[in-house]
Amino acid sequence: MTPAPRPLFGPEHDAFRAQVRRFCEKEIAPRHAAWEEAHGVPREVWRQAGAQGLLCCWLPESLGGPGADLLFDLIVAEELGRIGATGPGFALHSVIVAPYLVAHGTPALQQALLPAMVAGEKIAAIAMTEPGTGSDLAAIRTQARRVSDASGDHYVLSGQKTFITNGHNADLVVVACKTDPDQGARGVSLLVVERGMAGFTRGRNLRKTGQHAQDTAELFFDQVRVPASHLLGEEGQGFRYLMQKLAQERLLVSVGCQARAEAALAWTVDYVKERRAFRQRVADFQNTRFKLAALAADIAAGRAFCDQLMAQHLAGALDAAGAAAGKLWHSELLGRVTDECVQLFGGYGYMHEVPIARAWADARIERIYAGTSEIMKEIVARDLLDER
Structure with missing residues (x-):
């Protein structure tokens, strides 16, 4: 095509x-x-x-x-x-x-x-997820208490974060925390924690199912003194700030998933044209041709959708439901494409040194982070049914 x-x-x-x-x-x-x-x-x-x-x-x-x-x-x-x-x-x-x-x-x-x-x-990171809190950001337990003393105006930050991308490399981390624990989402604030602040430590580099080259860490905050000037915006507005930026984050997931799906298809097309079975190319079997044709059609639709989302975002018109629909579609697309392509590679598709095997393992998290597929469906459904 x-x-x-x-x-x-x-x-x-x-x-x-x-x-x-x-x-x-x-x-x-x-x-x-x-x-x-x-x-x-x-x-x-x-x-x-x-x-x-x-x-x-x-x-x-x-x-x-x-x-x-x-x-x-x-x-x-x-x-x-x-x-x-x-x-x-x-x-x-x-x-x-x-x-x-x-x-x-x-x-x-x-x-x-x-x-x-x-x-x-x-190098920058953002820390939202906690061991007991994923999609429900209003339930985070990391807390920061504002203190003024002889050393100046600062926050005392304590808590734990996990699954933090760039976690070990990060020199600065935007940390979602509770500055007013009794206010739920209205008590969330964002603080910038920098490498070297006393009490800020990193745990193990987490071993994941895929995306092994990405350092993903646990972060610990034990009475970390964060200057008040490191507060982003206003106290209690952190949850709103996070929600405002989620459309761009989910668009980014769409962009990455679409590109990786295109790559997986290209690798597979090359492979089936070279690999032979029963005295013919794997590409000559009707099942192979039908599978690849269906994937190519899905990927073409995904590309059109992805570019539409980018255009909307540049125009300031991409809303939460649109970004959620895109993240849902493209993350699910990548999962389908890599799974079908592994099957066409046969046993080699399950070997870690073969790129399609790593792409398949890498793809699984896309339906979970930045909001699970189930959360994306709920966001779209609320908009569709006008449930505010």
């Missing part, structure tokens, strides 16, 4: 994509398997990405960024997906964490952190 034109992207985007693709193929693809064994991406890769202008592309020059648009960051996500690279957490750093600092950080905090994030010298 001839790829459809993508009018969202202009010549400057195409030139940037070529640059990102060269970087991914030279610096990431050959080393990604080793990072999977090490369960982490070296910090030097972040600095290399920063030097290439691949981080926080959308940030204005006044904050240390190149002043491009969000599509440049989404191109980075697509190109990482094209090679199946789930280790580098560039997108979370650039598209999920940085917006909180831009929207709600003080000017001094922005200048202290954002230029270093653009350069890859500081």
Whole structure:
């Protein structure tokens, strides 16, 4: 199938994509398997990405960024997906964490952190999930108490977070906590915790079913003294801030899943044309042809939907239900595609050194994080049925 034109992207985007693709193929693809064994991406890769202008592309020059648009960051996500690279957490750093600092950080905090994030010298994470709290963010138990004493105005933060992407590498973490435990969602605030703050420690690097190159950590906060200037926005508004940014986070999931589904299909097409069984190519069996044709149609529909979501978001028109529908569709699409492709690879599809096997394992979490498929369905249903 001839790829459809993508009018969202202009010549400057195409030139940037070529640059990102060269970087991914030279610096990431050959080393990604080793990072999977090490369960982490070296910090030097972040600095290399920063030097290439691949981080926080959308940030204005006044904050240390190149002043491009969000599509440049989404191109980075697509190109990482094209090679199946789930280790580098560039997108979370650039598209999920940085917006909180831009929207709600003080000017001094922005200048202290954002230029270093653009350069890859500081790596960012966000900590919401806790051992007993996943989708229900209003139920988090990590608490921060505001104190004023001789050392100044600060918060004393205590609690635990888990499943934190970029957790071990992170130099700064946006932490969702309760500043008023009696107020539920209205008591949630966001604090920026930095590497080296006394009482901030990291637990084990969690061993996951997939995405092994991505360092995913437990974080512990034991009476951490966080300067009051590290509060993002206002006390008690953290839950609202999180909800405001979820559409962009879920769009990012759609973008990554779509690119990885396209890659899985391309690998499988190449394989079945070479692999032979019963004196013919696997590609010559009608079952193979029908399976691949159905996947190609689904992926083409997914690409059109994904580009529509990006266009809506750039126009400021992507709402919570639309982003949820996209995240639901594309995460489920990736699961279907990788599962069918593993089957067409046969026994080799179950071997970890074969990219499709890793893609299949990597895909499973997409239906869980950033909101489970069940939560996405509920959001869409509420909008559909006008239940506020």
